[in-house]
Amino acid sequence: MAHPRMRFTAVYEAGDAWLADCSAHPTLVRTAWSAETLAPIPSGKVWLVAETLLLTSMKALNRIREEHRGPVLVDPELDKAWWLVPLDAAEELADVRQVTVHSPGWPLHCPPTGWHLDTRMWMCRPDGSGRLTDPAVLAAAVGPGGYRPRAEATR
Template sequence: MALPKFAQRYEVGDAWLADCSAHPALVRGVWDGEALAPIPSGGHWLVAETRLATGYPVLTRIRAEHRGPVLADPELDKLWWLVPLGAAEELADVRQLVVQPAGWCLHCPPTGWQLEGRMWITRPDGSGQLTDPAILAAAFGPGGHRLPAEAS
């Protein structure tokens, strides 16, 4: 029996996210046990961390097609953006963000559901798309990110 369309979308995102770990089967096993899976940064992406209250409004400043995965934990007041490996230098001057070093573990739920209060605001979709650090930095700026008129 074929999976419903939304379940297929979540499965593709889960596969990509699990494959970002050196041990995808362990990640899936943790999810099967209904727990957050620790996935270390540095292999495929880095993590830019901010307060939820600060970062959530930034989501509206970046069009969905320019946004990579974004994970939220309201209880901890945290928001995590998955950004490219070279993003630390580009985001160094954005005082609202802390780019975690390679090897730092992001404790992730699967893409299709909330776990331990954490949820994907923008889910991994399997494409590997990450948030461009230049767009993210601009969105945190006073005027926010604006696309050139011809790109709108």
């Protein structure tokens, strides 16, 4: 009989494949996951990492529609969340004090998309589409007024 985690992970294969391919060494990422350890995936090839406090991210997630959210990894024990954002996001988020954008090469220690490892889990899982969170949307969502899509703002 297949290991329960293996069956569960199969549902998220597209997200796992995309995430592993974001590394220069996808085989090492999958090897880490097979050993049930976090895989360090350096930022800068496909995305950068925008770090916030967990509570800040939870509030922002409630303000951003699902179709505008990219992957978000969380670690409740560390009180941190990491948003995957486009490679040009650092400049746009530079003045948002609640967000720290890590430089290219910074390793994000990731579990596979279908299950948690240690205290890390995907709050918004990579789905294989390559969708990332727009930095303008993230900046607005963590700001005082929160992000309001144009259609809602005019109501």
